[in-house]
Amino acid sequence: MKFINYLKDIHNVQIYPMITLLLFVTIFILATILVFSKSKKTIQEIKQLPLED
């Protein structure tokens, strides 16, 4: 029961792990960019939200 037995029937299977890896890396990079592109002021503002009653 090797990996290949289960996957050889899927058309162009080699592309799947590549897509997954790329998606993960993309999401991770996007999240990081999104986070660091926010101004310090905005971050401070959001941080205070739970404390503003």
Place this chain on the structure above:
Amino acid sequence: MSLEKNQPSATTESSTLSHSANPGIQLETFYYDNKTVKLFAYATLFWGLVGMTAGLWAAFSIAYPQVNLGWAPTTFGRMRPVHTNAVIFAFVGNAIFCGVYYSLQRLCKARMWSDRLSKIHFWGWQALILLGAITLWAGFTQGKEYAELEWPLDIALTLLWVVFGANMLGTILKRRVQHLYVAIWFYIGTWVAVAMLHIVNSIAIPTSFLNSYSWYAGVQDALVQWWYGHNAVAFFLTTPFLGLMYYFVPKAANRPIYSYRWSIIHFWSLIFIYIWAGPHHLLYTALPEWAQGLGTVFSIMLIAPSWGGMLNGLLTLRGAWDRVREDATLKFMVVALTCYGMATFEGPMLSLKSVNAISHYTDWTIAHVHVGALGWNGFLAFAMLYWMMPKIFNTKLYSKKWANTHFWLGTLGIIFYVIPLYTAALTQSLMWKKFTPEGILQYQFMETVTTIQPMYVLRGIGGLLYISGLILMIVNLVKTVRSGKLVANEESQAAPLPKNYESHGKKEHWHRWIERRPVQLTVLSLIAVGIGGIAEMVPTFLVKSNIPTISSVKPYTPLELHGRNIYIREGCYTCHSQMIRPFRDEVARYGEYSKAGEFVYDHPFQWGSKRTGPDLARIGGKYPDSWHYNHMLDPTSMTSGSLMPSYPWLFTDRIDKTKTYSMIKAMKKLGVPYPAGYENEANKDIDKQAEKIKQSLAKDKIKVSKNDEIVALIAYLQRMGTDIKNEKKEGSALK
């Protein structure tokens, strides 16, 4: 619907905001709904006590089989699903809703969207739990761990989850705060993922009002189930509590979260990675290697976001450590976060194949899960309630001293719970694997159980300490509630969120994007959690055509199918596995290791996750029928010192042959190749096979009616794992 709409005076009552940037903006007055929060808090305490008491019962019934009482509803096999479902869906579930209803309103500066939905959600959820407990005690179960509820209750749960989601999204959409704080992201992610997991895993074909067969079989069922099971931990026990942590830790410490940037990266990486890790529950099983590998890789990756989250919570307390010494709420939070860190480090370690080979099927899994459940979920829920209840009752906590005592009872309870189980796990696993110099297994299975029995008693004492703490908390909170008065509708004021930006040119787009953000967040979360699911599911569903077929594996006979229903009903899977891993000791003890092709007709699969008793995958033909008869009646008569309960009702209750038709019909719908029209003939075959078992028992001077349930159970037990033996007899090679 909501109080805001019912009280026009409240919304019209407004004052002018003097902020220079927003001249002329009027403040709106609105009211937070604390009544629903209070109800969910009460439910958390009540069901916590019920669920943990069921757990304590189950714990002591392993140590002392007499505690099973010889009565079906109080046997371990039924008490355990009641315990797990009650603590997950009732205790933790109500705690989530309690915390979400409290924090979401305040983070959105808006009352919950609809009072009616809040009411339906609360009462519907309690009714569901009550019905769930009753049906599980009565033996109506789908036989899949943490997803045992039968199909009508599964549908009810789905509908109530939609009600919760609608109420939550409605509140977010009408909020008065532009930014969505990260806690809300976690709530949204939770909602999306739980909906997806529950629906996909619960698909089943009903055979009657309270019985059904899983849509999936064998290997596929196992993968779907553990994709669900693992992510039930991820998205029911972890992400919503992280949301609560991101709100309540800053509140209790009175300082903002250490790093908001971390929290966002924490969110996206956690929900993306978690969904892949399910297969680590199936290492060394008949699940394809590649899926096992994926499970391990993603489990290791999980350490990073999990520890990021834990450190973020703990570092929030920097500069407030002096208060941690005094304040029970903060103490509970610190231990909760520490336990979260320990459990999320231990989890990836357990998913390493070499560690898993030792830990799996032992009490290690139970200890691991309770570090998370008692430490992380329990303690964070307690912290939240200690902090929140005095606030909504406009009073002070009745006794800080009692809260501190609770903290120590709980902490000692966790320690006394987990240490004996770690000891038991290592001891038993090493004993299982021990060979004599002559190459024979050194210990009988029973010897390994007798050795660790004292550890089960100690574990029970740990549980007892933990529950004593909970009871003290309930008394403390009841006295707190009595000393105050519920602020059912708490007044607050905020400026409305500007909605129209038509005149702002370029800015319009940006603001509208923000407006839609909860919807976008929901969609993005679904994509993030969906990718892992799809990538694992698609090839797995193709496995069906790729599973090496074993020609001698045939569908169960109708009598065996009835027996299998009894096996599932009595929760045998909670103590016995049906999966022999390809290890020398397991093959020597139980027989040929299990093959994927053997389970193609198993709707649902019954591989199990714990061996309190031995594996049963090849029990068929190992003992005579009379052995099983006597063993089920009085296990100690066959195995001295056995901890298994006795099942006297199987000897008086009759096989319900009126159900055979719908059972066979459902199996045929699922693709099990019974001959055409067999559903009408099946009962004749039941009689024939039962007669044979009756005769075989008669030879050993045992008289039975062939309609007794025990006959069906014996038929099933004697069938298990024998198909491959037949194959060998026929001389054809296994593929």
